[in-house]
Amino acid sequence: MSLSVLAVDDSRTMRDMINLALRTEGFDVHLADDGEHGLEVLDDIDPDVIITDINMPRLDGFGFIDAVRLREDTRTTPILVLTTESSAELKTKARTAGATGWIVKPFAQDKLVRALKMVAG
Secondary structure, eight states: OOEEEEEEEEEEHHHHHHHHHHHTTTTTEEEESHHHHHHHHHHHHOEEEEESSSSSSSSSHHHHHHHHHHHHGGGGOOOEEEOOOOOOOHHHHHHHTTTEEEESSSHHHHHHHHHHHHOOO
């Protein structure tokens, strides 16, 4: 079974890296370039897991997580934060908002794949 993933990041380079890393592992990858776009994409898909950055224009990762958790269809969808931030305060804030886990960039492909499989299943 192929896992469906929505990856939300304002960096085109990071979206490309995530897309390549996950597609080579057989994931079905959907991409969005900020939180607002991520919510629009969620209208058309039902991902097994969501990856989001924190620092993004229009709607940051915290606002995106809040919005995802308010939606009936994604209330329990696992969310991994993938960011350059590493402070305990931000991790706590993300977990309080509803994030499932936290991975610091740059990421190792095998660790990201393992984390996605673990939270999705």
